[in-house]
Amino acid sequence: EPEVTQTPSHQVTQMGQEVILRCVPISNHLYFYWYRQILGQKVEFLVSFYNNEISEKSEIFDDQFSVERPDGSNFTLKIRSTKLEDSAMYFCASSAYRQGGYQETQYFGPGTRLLVL
């Protein structure tokens, strides 16, 4: 069964460094998302992406964050200058397009655990 994959599974970085988290969505999906989960807290929406544009972003997704689909398969989240509070699990998700603009269930990747020291 197709699945969303994410790399790396774990990333440790120093405060102020740039990190790029990578995702390969399910191949026929057209809608892509990033969520994060700080340890012990609920999953929070960061950004949604469709047709090479951001569809919606949350207040968490400030100028330090960016997303990109550099080729036909990858979907990346970049944090330009990491802060301690960026330590979290980052989930990529994707969903298919259906006729009428309806979107199907979002399928999640296994997550990248980011630790900022």
Place this chain on the structure above:
Amino acid sequence: AQTVTQSQPEMSVQEAETVTLSCTYDTSESDYYLFWYKQPPSRQMILVIRQEAYKQQNATENRFSVNFQKAAKSFSLKISDSQLGDAAMYFCAYRLKTGANSKLTFGKGITLSVRP
């Protein structure tokens, strides 16, 4: 704005017994999806079950079923014949059916433990 509330932080169930996890939500919309996701210790988010708001029939997936009460804005998950592998964090989530505003809004989750 839509909100999802899971007021029980923890629940415990005996193996082979049935347990119900509660969820309420608030929305002014009429057409939306509701989901239950399971997050085991590996922290991967696994879809358990989905309900479409315009469908009156409650969704079922093997041992998992929901009790969807649209007027009351309630969406509970029933797990029958609980197994040790059901032990996990369970999140209730809401999503509008159409439009750019397609994000999932999650509740805080409930930790389910299964006693052997």
